[in-house]
Every structure is written in structure tokens, then in C-alpha cells.
Amino acid sequence: MASSKLARILLVVLRVALGAIFVYAAWVKLRDPWQLFAMSIDSYRILPLAAVELAARVIPWAELALGLLLIFGLWLRISGSIVSLVLLTFFVLMLRAYAKGMAIDCGCFGPGEIISWKTLLRDGTLVAAALLVTTMAFLNRSKIAA
Numbered sequence: 526m527a528s529s530k531l532a533r534i535l536l537v538v539l540r541v542a543l544g545a546i547f548v549y550a551a552w553v554k555l556r557d558p559w560q561l562f563a564m565s566i567d568s569y570r571i572l573p574l575a576a577v578e579l580a581a582r583v584i585p586w587a588e589l590a591l592g593l594l595l596i597f598g599l600w601l602r603i604s605g606s607i608v609s610l611v612l613l614t615f616f617v618l619m620l621r622a623y624a625k626g627m628a629i630d631c632g633c634f635g636p637g638e639i640i641s642w643k644t645l646l647r648d649g650t651l652v653a654a655a656l657l658v659t660t661m662a663f664l665n666r667s668k669i670a671a
Contacts, residue, residue: 536661539654540595547592553635554585565632569618605659612652
């Protein structure tokens, strides 16, 4: 019973922390012109220009929505799964760029943060936390958003 309570507390702390990080990342991108974030996206060299523009306009709003869903514990299985997928995708793209020796801005929290082992460690930790939140949401049948 105590481990169940500890798991619930861990889940709440992790999901609120992840949600706050997503809201902060969105806020940083939304306060600047979208073109700055588009430059970060384009530097990965994986999307055509039209898709870069669309991504730069949509991603911050999606991050905001996902962050709020996590903070409030709404649709946790779905929101956790999407957050896990988003973070895993970002992490793989960062790993690819780092492995290729691309000294580019990661775009995580606005401009000016070059991909390094530190950003990879941070984002890898976020992926692990998101996967744990998602796993716990699926394993726990009771309302865990409390």
C-alpha cells in the first residue's frame, strides 16, 4: 500500500514537472518571432521549407497544450503517450545531429543552445521521465491525476 502511494506521488511530481517544462518551452518559442524557431528546425536538414514553417508555427502550441494536459492530469494515457513520442523524436533527431558533428541550435528552449552531451543528457532524462509517466498511467487503473 505504501509503495502504491509513493508511485502516485512520483507520477504526480513527474507529470507536473514535465508539463511545466513543456509550458516553459512553448512560452519561450511563442514570445519570439516564429522564424527563429524555424531556423532551428531547418538546421536539422530533414524537412522541406514548407514543412519547417508549419512545424515552427504548430509545435509551440502543441507543447503548450500537452504541458497543460500533463499538469492537470487530463487524458494521461493519451497525453503521456504523445509527450513520450514527441520527446523521443526530438531526442533521436538531436542524437543524429550530434553524431553527424552538426554544431546546431537544438531549438529546445529558444535560440542559442547548441547540441552537446549536456543537452543529450537532459533530453534523455526527459524521455525516460515521460516513458515512466506513460507506463504508470497505463498500469494504474485508478484515477492517478490527483
